[in-house]
Amino acid sequence: MSRLRDWKNPSTYWISVNPSYELFIAIEKSSCGGDRTAVPSDGILRSERSTTELAGPGKLPSYATVFQAEVEAINQGARFALDITTPTPNNLSLYGDLRHYEIYFIGDNRSSLTAITNNLAKSRIVLNCTKNLSQLNRTHKITLHWIKAHSGHEGNERADYLAKQGTTLPIPPILPPTIPPNPPPSIPNLLPTPIPLSHVKNMCKQQSLNLWNQQWANSQHYRQTKIFFPEVDTSKSNHLLRLNRDHFGRAIRWLTGHCFLNRHNNLLHPTETIDPQCRLCNMDLETSSHIICQCEALCLIRHYHFQEFLLPLAPIPYIRQLTSYLDDPRIHTLESLPHE
Numbered sequence: 001m002s003r004l005r006d007w008k009n010p011s012t013y014w015i016s017v018n019p020s021y022e023l024f025i026a027i028e029k030s031s032c033g034g035d036r037t038a039v040p041s042d043g044i045l046r047s048e049r050s051t052t053e054l055a056g057p058g059k060l061p062s063y064a065t066v067f068q069a070e071v072e073a074i075n076q077g078a079r080f081a082l083d084i085t086t087p088t089p090n091n092l093s094l095y096g097d098l099r100h101y102e103i104y105f106i107g108d109n110r111s112s113l114t115a116i117t118n119n120l121a122k123s124r125i126v127l128n129c130t131k132n133l134s135q136l137n138r139t140h141k142i143t144l145h146w147i148k149a150h151s152g153h154e155g156n157e158r159a160d161y162l163a164k165q166g167t168t169l170p171i172p173p174i175l176p177p178t179i180p181p182n183p184p185p186s187i188p189n190l191l192p193t194p195i196p197l198s199h200v201k202n203m204c205k206q207q208s209l210n211l212w213n214q215q216w217a218n219s220q221h222y223r224q225t226k227i228f229f230p231e232v233d234t235s236k237s238n239h240l241l242r243l244n245r246d247h248f249g250r251a252i253r254w255l256t257g258h259c260f261l262n263r264h265n266n267l268l269h270p271t272e273t274i275d276p277q278c279r280l281c282n283m284d285l286e287t288s289s290h291i292i293c294q295c296e297a298l299c300l301i302r303h304y305h306f307q308e309f310l311l312p313l314a315p316i317p318y319i320r321q322l323t324s325y326l327d328d329p330r331i332h333t334l335e336s337l338p339h340e
Contacts, residue, residue, distance in 0.1 A: 063199040070112035075129035108149035224257030239319040260335040262286035
């Protein structure tokens with residue numbers, strides 16, 4: 001089997017070097033709607049007299065990755081080539097003897113081609129593909145070519161079209177035969193594909209998030225934090241974790257309500273005479289949610305950072321806006337310990 005190399009001269013893409021037939025198999029993938037489609041061909045059998053399309057799209061499970069779709073396309077192409085080059089009476093009458101002819105697998109994805117030509121197969125789908133290619137290589141010279149995607153190559157564009165077509169159907173129908181009276185072999189409509197490790201990890205992560213959300217919603221605690229985080233928000237959590245130590249500590253104190261404002265200090269030290277009312281507007285308890293969202297004495301500062309004079313008691317759209325607001329000297333100086 002020849003090693004991976006670029007397709008140097010696109011103009012020779014459809015030139016047949018054999019006097020009768022030459023099989024070109026182009027591959028493509030599509031990720032529309034979360035589905036993957038493997039197209040082992042335009043599946044085109046070329047001759048000097050005519051062009052015949054012999055294969056169509058095959059459906060992959062919704063959990064399949066793009067890499068799996070690429071490798072499975074080549075695998076199905078190898079099986080397809082094995083079928084039509086086997087010298088059965090039906091194949092001989094339709095196509096003639098195709099043994100010992102050169103076969104080109106032409107694709108636009110380097111990772112799949114590199115994985116197949118690697119000496120070490122790291123997944124079952126790659127191993128199955130290399131086995132079929134090795135079997136085909138016993139009677140044919142196989143060449144794997146890389147071409148640039150969406151550059152006007154006829155077979156590649158056709159494969160791309162078939163891939164997108166396959167994602168629009170729940171189960172793609174078997175394409176009608178194009179060579180009467182006997183239909184050529186076709187790939188299965190629903191291709192068995194091993195579940196990738198990435199899918200298992202995503203399932204575990206999603207299940208954990210669902211359980212976390214359920215426990216968070218059912219909890220009777222964390223009243224202050226739930227104003228800003230009514231449900232788990234991994235994007236904002238990651239943003240918080242990327243803050244430096246000072247900004248992170250300040251943001252966590254204010255989001256959880258454990259910042260040293262009058263209301264919190266009053267709860268910590270009930271024996272001391274600390275007025276829990278807001279010292280700026282004297283209209284509500286001095287809590288973090290009040291200072292961040294609704295204190296009228298801070299309308300101008302709030303508008304500068306949030307472009308709003310008053311905020312609803314709801315999640316903050318962007319963490320960077322919150323950290324900028326809390327960084328304002330007129331805000332973070334409100335925090336004070338009872339003895340200060």
